Amino acid sequence: MAIIKNRRTYVVEAVPEPGMYLRMFGDRDRSKAAQAILVARAFRKRLFPSEIFDDHAWGMLLVLFIAFADGEVISEIALLERVGLSVTAGRRWIAHLVGEDQIELREGGGGVTLSETALTKLRIFLDEACDVSNWLVSVRH
Numbered sequence: 001m002a003i004i005k006n007r008r009t010y011v012v013e014a015v016p017e018p019g020m021y022l023r024m025f026g027d028r029d030r031s032k033a034a035q036a037i038l039v040a041r042a043f044r045k046r047l048f049p050s051e052i053f054d055d056h057a058w059g060m061l062l063v064l065f066i067a068f069a070d071g072e073v074i075s076e077i078a079l080l081e082r083v084g085l086s087v088t089a090g091r092r093w094i095a096h097l098v099g100e101d102q103i104e105l106r107e108g109g110g111g112v113t114l115s116e117t118a119l120t121k122l123r124i125f126l127d128e129a130c131d132v133s134n135w136l137v138s139v140r141h
Helices: 010-014 027-047 057-070 076-081 087-099 114-139
Strands: 104-105 112-114
Touching: 027 057, 027 114, 057 087, 057 104, 057 112, 076 087, 076 114, 087 104, 087 114, 112 114
Parallel strands: none
Antiparallel strands: 104 112
């Protein structure tokens, strides 16, 4: 894999194939990657406040992963506050994610959690994100 010096194509050309350097990370490292993604999104939103960039379902999954890694079960309302959604819009997204088996609602208002399917997929994604991030740092030096 050649490193392209042109700044516009550097990332596109130099990023390894998924799984190429994959190693397992713990949920704490994955949680940090999820937090970094959310921080980058908040920074992007500050600079580009357009609705075209909103990805509410993805934000919910990342917030729920961070809560899982911290051993926390969060309520629907807390989830919606953390992703910046109104209750009405947020509940539609929650219903959608429940329907796709991405999240589960605990009985009696006991909170929202990731499904096992989503947890597994997020671990894979965040492992890749951690690995690519580490790879990009090593390429710079």
